[in-house]
Amino acid sequence: MSNKLNSYTSGPDEHGHFGIFGGRFVAETLMPLILSLEKAYEEARADPDFARELAQYQAHYVGRPSPLYYAERLTEAVRAGAGEGKGAKIYLKREELNHTGSHKVNNVLGQIMLARRMGKTRIIAETGAGQHGVATATLCARFGLKCVVYMGAVDATRQKPNVFRMEMLGAEVRPVQAGARTLKDAMNEALRDWVTNVADTFYCIGTVAGPHPYPAMVRDFQSVIGREVREQVLAQEGRLPDSLVACIGGGSNAMGLFHPFLDEQSVEIFGVEAAGHGLSSGEHAASIAGGRPGVLHGNRTYLLMDDDGQITEAHSISAGLDYPGIGPEHAWLHETGRVTYLSATDDEAVAAFRQLSLLEGIIPALESSHALARAADLAAQRPRDHLMVVNLSGRGDKDIDMIAERLNAAKREGEAE
Amino acid sequence: MSRIDRRFAALRAEGRAALVTYITAGDPDFDTSLAALRSLPEAGADIIELGMPFTDPMADGPAIQLAAQRALKGGQTLARTLALVRAFREGDADTPIILMGYYNPIYIYGVDRFLADAKEAGVDGFIVVDLPPEEDEELCLPALRAGLAFIRLATPTTDDARLPTVLANTRGFVYYVSITGVTGTAVPDFEAVAAQVARIKRHTDLPVAVGFGVRSGAHAAAIARGADGVVVGSAIVGALASSLDAEGHATARTVPAVHALVRELAEGVRSVAKQNA
Structure with a gap:
């Protein structure tokens, strides 16, 4: 399409x-x-x-501009697991450093x-x-x-x-x-x-x-993210990025990053929805992958619903992505094909959460961890001179109790076996 | 002349306001809902609003939210709501029925198919809360072309500059929402409501019915003095809810509870003689 x-x-x-x-x-x-x-x-x-x-x-007050940071050890880890000459250079847009801890x-x-x-x-x-x-x-x-x-x-x-x-x-x-x-x-x-x-x-x-x-x-208020990225990547690399990756609940951090680049045809753009327990489980929050156009909360957009048009419950480990819809501009960018929408499961997000914490000393929000999970795959398939910007939309302090609980539960299960 | 127009004309001749009663289709189950629906005209309802249950009723208070949840739990769908109307029409060819709800289930059913099926079932018009005049192309204009009424809500925030926009494609009657708020949560200021009805009537010849917050025969009488119709929803749905057993199932008291309250409301409306005849 x-x-x-x-x-x-x-x-x-x-x-x-x-x-x-x-x-x-x-x-x-x-x-x-x-x-x-x-x-x-x-x-x-x-x-x-x-x-x-x-x-x-x-x-x-907010502390802008937020840094655009070259995630060197994350990039190295991706390259170590990628094929010959593969592994894009990954930058993080540090929105988690804003006052209040997110975009x-x-x-x-x-x-x-x-x-x-x-x-x-x-x-x-x-x-x-x-x-x-x-x-x-x-x-x-x-x-x-x-x-x-x-x-x-x-x-x-x-x-x-x-x-x-x-x-x-x-x-x-x-x-x-x-x-x-x-x-x-x-x-x-x-x-x-x-x-x-x-x-x-x-x-x-x-x-x-x-x-x-x-x-x-x-979108306009969030577009400061993408405008800054543009300036920062030009200053650091002398050229535009080759790809952008952001997580999507309603999709405001993603719209803010994407919008200033939508007309740059050379820039690949990826949104990552929350796949919860997996798209086939029915327990997810991926409105584009698992929903269809409908009307809720004032707009027509992709929504999770049953055959009678009743809105169904979303599921995600991340409360910020746990919504059965998506912003209408994303629905349109999906239908026009300008942005590619992918998804990441709860487990993938948790793994990415741990990986970034260990490799970069940055504890990401579970929401942003969905973007990190897919970014690692995408980067592994792209050449080393490919510049990728991932929106690190929030910090993960709020999530550590849940992660600890999950890791302890997994440990108990392991001991029982 | 449509069933709605005929009904208002007859009531004008009779010199009284219309009693418009709301129940949610399928609350708490299809059969009870049908029995309640059939009891409404006999108890004194002149026009019926039948709620199409939706998971996310943004403009409704707790009573109607819970009614929708009960109905959905009982397996109600839009197709079954149309079946309910069809069953009601077998025994009543005259009482106007207006389907009230939110747009998404209709959109998913398919607008053209919905209008055809609704007309065939004996529906007379629609109130769709989340379709303001700005979205008339969606359902309002197709409904009017199909010969069905589209009843618009006017509210305290609809000023004189906006009223013509709201009234332009309205057919059947105008529903004045007496408060800023959701259904069933506050009692309106009756004098202010009469002044608002008079304001709307300066812009239209359509009958003006008033709802949101009418709970008793006395309230109904107070509204009937200044309006062409009185709409009651949450109080009736609340009476139905209080008759259910602990699991939320209908009891022998359910239909009588609805009937008794509607009778009281009808007496309130009928206690006010009007000069319109």
């Missing part, structure tokens, strides 16, 4: 469509709110003061500045792994805004350190008991809050999904 376009960066259209994907599928109560958000965002985008203020906070803060900073412009005083957010919730709670503390974070009750248990962090930052964390009690249900509950508190509340969506203008707006 690869029909080459002149540009992959002109979307969305005025109705928020990327091909057939995207749109504004929300209740009437929310329509006037998203229309006014769209208008406010257009005005802010055109305002040099907004850009200046954003750059100021990116530099001095999420890039988007939250932009949205909170917009909320302030719009005179909103109360911020709501949904969160899966808690990284978006922590970033939102952080910026709300910084600007003195009231903050309510919805988090599936299952996620609140498996990511407890992040619940404490949010509370420490003054946010109210509301565990959601509905449905499977994960990210999808948290998003439903945030939408219910927004429809109830229309006057003072700004909904800070954490990924490149939801009704227009969110997918485009969040």
Whole structure:
């Protein structure tokens, strides 16, 4: 289905469509709110003061630019297991070094500045792994805004350190008991809050999904990642990278890295979905590999569902990827063939998590570990002069309890045999 | 003239507002749901909204969320919801039925096939919560071309500048959502609602029904004074839920519980004489 376009960066259209994907599928109560958000965002985008203020906070509060780091020992390890002359040079974009520990803060900073412009005083957010919730709670503390974070009750248990962090930052964390009690249900509950508190509340969506203008707006705020990579790789290598790899839940770290390179036809681009227990097990979160186009949470995109159009539960060891959908622009990039979507299982992600920790002294988030798992395979098949950039979207401190538990369980099983 | 238009015209002649009652299709099982559906007109319902269960009802409060979960657990699908309407129509050719829900199950069923099957089953119109006027090409316009009504929600956030957009492709009636919020969670300010209905009526000749938060005969009467119809959902679904056994199965009290509340609501609506005749 690869029909080459002149540009992959002109979307969305005025109705928020990327091909057939995207749109504004929300209740009437929310329509006037998203229309006014769209208008406010257009005005802010055109305002040099907004850009200046954003750059100021990116530099001095978030700590941007984040480094582009040549992962020498990871590259060597890949080369050791690869064929003659194979093994791409792997760079890591160090988004885990941002304040709050992930790429999420890039988007939250932009949205909170917009909320302030719009005179909103109360911020709501949904969160899966808690990284978006922590970033939102952080910026709300910084600007003195009231903050309510919805988090599936299952996620609140498996990511407890992040619940404490949010509370420490003054946010109210509301565990959601509905449905499977994960990210999808948290998003439903945030939408219910927004429809109830229309006057003072700004909904800070954490990924490149939801009704227009969110997918485009969040992408724009995250695109600082790709713009920096472009400058950094030119400075370090004197040329553009040959490939990009990023993990995909909703897909905001990936969109941020990919977007500035979409029109560079020489750059191969790979998104990595969470395959959970394996695509054939039915227990995964790979919407593109295992789903089909449908409508949920304000947009048309690839979703996991049954034959009746009922949304099914996603599964991933990584709470941040545990969502049965994907951003609509990714759905479109998949259908146009510009980006190749792969997947990595829980086990592969855990192995990559351990490998990076041991080889580079960097503990990656389980989310980012999915990208690392596929990057190693892809790098092994490519020549040594191939430059690959992997988005290290978050740090893994939040995941160490779960990894420890898993390794101990595996050890016990081994002893029993 | 459609069944919906005929029903509103008859009620106008009678000088009273319509009682529009909501239950979720298949809650808690197909047979109980059919029995409850059949009891509604006899108890005094004038128009029926039948909920199409969905896993992610973003605009609904806890009562209707749980009803959808019960129905899905009981094996309800969109095809079975259409079968429910077909079975109801065997005994009732006059009471308008409006299917209410979310777009994804319809999209997956296939819009053209859905409209054909719904029409054949005896459905009169649709309320699809997550299809605002901006997405009219999806289902609203095809439904109108098929001769089926599309009932739009107007809300407190729909200002005078936006109302014409909302009303443009609306047929059957306008559903005014009396609160900002999800279904069944707050009681509206009745005076404010009457003023809002009057505002909408300045923009349209369609009947205006009011819902979200109507729980009793007294509430129904208060709304009926200023509106052409009163919509009740969560309270009825809640009455049904409280009649279920510990496992969530229907009991001998289930259909009577629905019937009793609808009768009370009908008396409330009928207690208000209107000048429209």
